[in-house]
Amino acid sequence: MTTPQKSDxxxxxxxxxxxxxxxxxxxxxxxxxxxxxxLPLAIGIAVALTLHFGLPLIVNAFYARxxxxxxxxxIMAVSLNIVNGMTGQFSIGHAGFMTLGGYLAxxxxxxxxxxxxxxxxxxxxxxxxxxxxxxxSCIMGGVxxxxxxxxxxxxxxxxxxxxxxxxxxxxxxxxxxxxQQTGRVINHADALKQGGLxxxxxxxxxxxxxxxxxxxxxxxxxxxxxxTITIVAAYRLKRSSLGxxxxxxxxxxxxxQAMGVNIARQKILAFVIAAFFAGVAGGLFAHxxxxxxxxxxxxxxxxxxxxxxTVLGGRGSITGVMLxxxxxxxxxxxxxxxxxxxxxxxxxxxIIMMLVRPQGLFGIHEIWNMWPLRRRTTxxxxxxxxxxxx
Amino acid sequence: xxxxxSRTLDVKKSENGLPALLDVDAIGISFxxxxxxxxxxxxxxxxxxxxxxxxxxxxxxTVFNLLTGVYEPDCGKIQLGSRRLIKCKPHExxxxxxxxxxxxxxxxxxxxxxxxxxxxxQLHNKHGxxxxxLRTQGHRxxxxxxxxxAYDLLRIFELxxxxxxLASNLSYGHQRKLEIVRALATDPRVLLLDEPAxxxxxxxxxxxxxxxxxxxxxxQVAVLxxxxxxxxxxxxCERIIVLDHGVTICxxxxxxxxxxxxxxxxxxGSGLTDD
Numbered sequence: 001m002t003t004p005q006k007s008d009x010x011x012x013x014x015x016x017x018x019x020x021x022x023x024x025x026x027x028x029x030x031x032x033x034x035x036x037x038x039l040p041l042a043i044g045i046a047v048a049l050t051l052h053f054g055l056p057l058i059v060n061a062f063y064a065r066x067x068x069x070x071x072x073x074x075i076m077a078v079s080l081n082i083v084n085g086m087t088g089q090f091s092i093g094h095a096g097f098m099t100l101g102g103y104l105a106x107x108x109x110x111x112x113x114x115x116x117x118x119x120x121x122x123x124x125x126x127x128x129x130x131x132x133x134x135x136x137s138c139i140m141g142g143v144x145x146x147x148x149x150x151x152x153x154x155x156x157x158x159x160x161x162x163x164x165x166x167x168x169x170x171x172x173x174x175x176x177x178x179x180q181q182t183g184r185v186i187n188h189a190d191a192l193k194q195g196g197l198x199x200x201x202x203x204x205x206x207x208x209x210x211x212x213x214x215x216x217x218x219x220x221x222x223x224x225x226x227x228t229i230t231i232v233a234a235y236r237l238k239r240s241s242l243g244x245x246x247x248x249x250x251x252x253x254x255x256x257q258a259m260g261v262n263i264a265r266q267k268i269l270a271f272v273i274a275a276f277f278a279g280v281a282g283g284l285f286a287h288x289x290x291x292x293x294x295x296x297x298x299x300x301x302x303x304x305x306x307x308x309x310t311v312l313g314g315r316g317s318i319t320g321v322m323l324x325x326x327x328x329x330x331x332x333x334x335x336x337x338x339x340x341x342x343x344x345x346x347x348x349x350x351i352i353m354m355l356v357r358p359q360g361l362f363g364i365h366e367i368w369n370m371w372p373l374r375r376r377t378t379x380x381x382x383x384x385x386x387x388x389x390x
Numbered sequence: 391x392x393x394x395x396s397r398t399l400d401v402k403k404s405e406n407g408l409p410a411l412l413d414v415d416a417i418g419i420s421f422x423x424x425x426x427x428x429x430x431x432x433x434x435x436x437x438x439x440x441x442x443x444x445x446x447x448x449x450x451x452t453v454f455n456l457l458t459g460v461y462e463p464d465c466g467k468i469q470l471g472s473r474r475l476i477k478c479k480p481h482e483x484x485x486x487x488x489x490x491x492x493x494x495x496x497x498x499x500x501x502x503x504x505x506x507x508x509x510x511x512q513l514h515n516k517h518g519x520x521x522x523x524l525r526t527q528g529h530r531x532x533x534x535x536x537x538x539x540a541y542d543l544l545r546i547f548e549l550x551x552x553x554x555x556l557a558s559n560l561s562y563g564h565q566r567k568l569e570i571v572r573a574l575a576t577d578p579r580v581l582l583l584d585e586p587a588x589x590x591x592x593x594x595x596x597x598x599x600x601x602x603x604x605x606x607x608x609x610q611v612a613v614l615x616x617x618x619x620x621x622x623x624x625x626x627c628e629r630i631i632v633l634d635h636g637v638t639i640c641x642x643x644x645x646x647x648x649x650x651x652x653x654x655x656x657x658x659g660s661g662l663t664d665d
Contacts, residue, residue, distance in 0.1 A: 248509050
C-alpha cells in the first residue's frame with residue numbers, strides 16, 4: 001500500500017536529479033564518462049612508464065630497488081586497509097595471503113616457462129611473452145588468495161576484535177607451516193617431463209628453504225601499474241555505497257544492520273578484495289630480483305609490518321596509508337648506516353608516533369583534507385549543496 | 391498483571407476496521423529463566439501512531455529488538471503486510487520496511503551527516519562490486535539519485551546546512567533528529583522510535599511531537615513510539631500499549647489507559663486503592 005504522497009516524493013527527487021545533470025548526458029556523455037572512468041588508470045600507467053625508464057637514469061640500482069619495495073608495500077598496506085581501516089576488522093594475517101599468492105604465481109611461471117621454453121630464464125622484454133605469463137600468474141595468485149580470504153572472512157562473522165586477530169594470525173602460521181612441508185624444487189625440464197603427476201605431491205616449491213630460481217620478472221612498470229589499479233579500486237570502493245556500508249560496520253555494527261547493511265556479505269567481501277590484492281602483490285614479491293620467497297614470509301613478523309603501516313597511516317585513509325608504507329619501507333634502508341641501532345630508532349619512531357598522533361598520520365582523512373590543502377576543499381564542499389539545490 | 395488478563399485484551403483487533411499493516415501475534419522471549427517479553431501482540435494499521443509505555447525495565451526496547459530481528463522470538467509471529475518476518479536477519483527486516491531509531495543514539499560518528507543518510511538510503515541499490523570498481527554509468531546514476539534523495543530528506547528536516555559535518559559534531563538535538571532522518575531514508579512502512587524525546591528540552595519536545603505527526607502524514611508510515619514523556623505520548627498517540635515486567639497490562643486510547651487501575655498501580659504502586 002504505497003501512497004500518493006510517497007510516490008510524489010520520489011518523483012520530485014528524480015525530477016531534481018534530471019534537471020541538475022548537464023544536458024550532455026547522451027552518447028557523447030557516455031563516451032566522456034568512460035574516459036573519466038579510465039583516466040586515473042591511464043595516468044597511473046603513464047607514471048609507471050616514466051618511473052620505469054626514467055628512474056634508472058637518475059638513481060642507482062639500490063634506490064630503484066627501494067622504490068620497487070615501496071610500491072609492493074603500498075599495495076599490501078592499501079589492501080589491508082580495506083579490512084582493518086574501512087571495515088574495522090582486525091586482521092594480522094595479511095602476509096599469509098601474500099605468500100600464498102606469491103607461491104602460486106612463482107609455481108606457474110617457474111614450471112610454466114620450463115614447459116614452454118625448457119628453461120627458467122626470463123623471456124622477452126617489457127610486455128614480452130615472459131612478462132605476460134608472469135602477470136597472468138600474479139592474477140592467478142590473487143584469485144587463490146581471494147579464495148583463502150573468503151575462508152578466513154567466515155570467522156569474522158562470529159568473532160570480534162582480538163579473537164578475530166588470533167584467527168587471522170593462525171591462518172598466516174598455517175600457511176607458513178604447510179609451505180615448510182613442500183617438496184624440493186625440480187631443476188630440469190627433462191626431470192619435470194619424465195616424472196609423473198606424483199612429483200607434484202607435495203608441490204615442489206622448495207620446502208623450508210624457499211622457492212629459489214624463480215625467473216625475475218618484477219620491474220617498476222608492473223609494480224606501479226598494479227599499484228595504480230589497487231589505489232583506484234580502493235578509492236572507488238571507499239567513495240561508493242559499498243565502501244560506505246563497510247565503514248558503517250567499523251562505526252557501529254548494530255546500527256549498520258538496522259540500516260539494512262548485510263554485514264556478513266560486506267565483511268567477507270572486504271576480506272576477499274584485500275586478499276586478492278595481497279595475492280597479486282605476493283606474485284610481484286616472488287619474482288623480485290634478490291628475493292627468494294620462503295615460508296617465513298607468511299609469518300607474524302611481515303604481517304605486523306603491514307598492520308603498523310595501516311595504523312600509522314590512519315584508519316581508512318588511503319593516502320595516509322600510502323605515505324606510511326613509503327616511509328616505513330624506506331626508513332630501515334636509510335638507517336642502515338647506523339647498523340644495529342636502526343631497529344631501535346625504528347621502534348622509537350613508532351612509539352613517538354603513537355604518543356603524538358594515535359589516530360595515525362591523517363586520521364580518517366585523505367591528504368587533500370589536511371591542513372594547507374584543507375581550506376580550499378571545505379569551501380568547495382560548502383558550495384556544493386547550494387548548487388545542487390538550484 | 392496476570393497472563394490471562396493480557397490474553398483477553400488481545401482479542402481487540404485493530405480498530406477503524408483497517409487491516410493491520412504490522413501484525414504481531416503473541417511474541418515472547420526469555421533470557422535464562424527471565425521472561426523479558428511474554429505474549430506481546432500488536433495490530434498497527436497503515437499510518438497509525440501507537441505508543442508503547444511502561445516503567446523502566448518493562449521490556450519495551452526488547453520488543454523493538456524482537457521486531458527488528460536483533461533477537462529471535464521464542465514464540466509467536468510477526469507479519470508485515472503479507473510477509474512473515476520470523477527468522478529474518480535485521481537487514482532483511484529493514485529492507486522489508488521496518489526502520490528504527492535507538493534509545494542511546496547510534497549514528498555513525500565518523501561519517502558525515504549526508505553519508506549517514508545515504509548509507510540508510512542505499513539498501514535497495516542494485517549495482518555491485520564490478521560496477522563500483524569500473525564506475526559504470528548505471529552505478530554513477532544510482533549514486534547521484536541516492537545523493538539527491540538524501541539531500542531532499544535533509545532539506546525536509548532542515549539539516550542540509552550540516553550535510554558535510556561529521557555526525558559526532560552535531561548537537562544532541564540534531565543527532566536525535568538525524569537518527570529519525572536516517573531511519574526514514576530506508577523507505578520504511580513502519581517506524582519504531584525508541585525514546586526520541588529523551589534529553590530534549592521542552593521547546594525541542596514540542597517540535598518533535600509536531601514532526602512525528604508530520605512524518606506520519608507526509609511519508610504515510612506507521613509509527614510505534616516508546617517514550618517516557620507522558621504528556622507527549624498522551625497528546626499524539628491514537629492508542630497506547632502498557633507493558634510491565636514483559637506483560638501487556640493494558641491497551642487502549644490515551645484516556646482509557648490513564649484511568650486504568652493496573653496502569654496506575656504499575657507506575658505509582660497500589661497502596662492506596664483498596665484496603
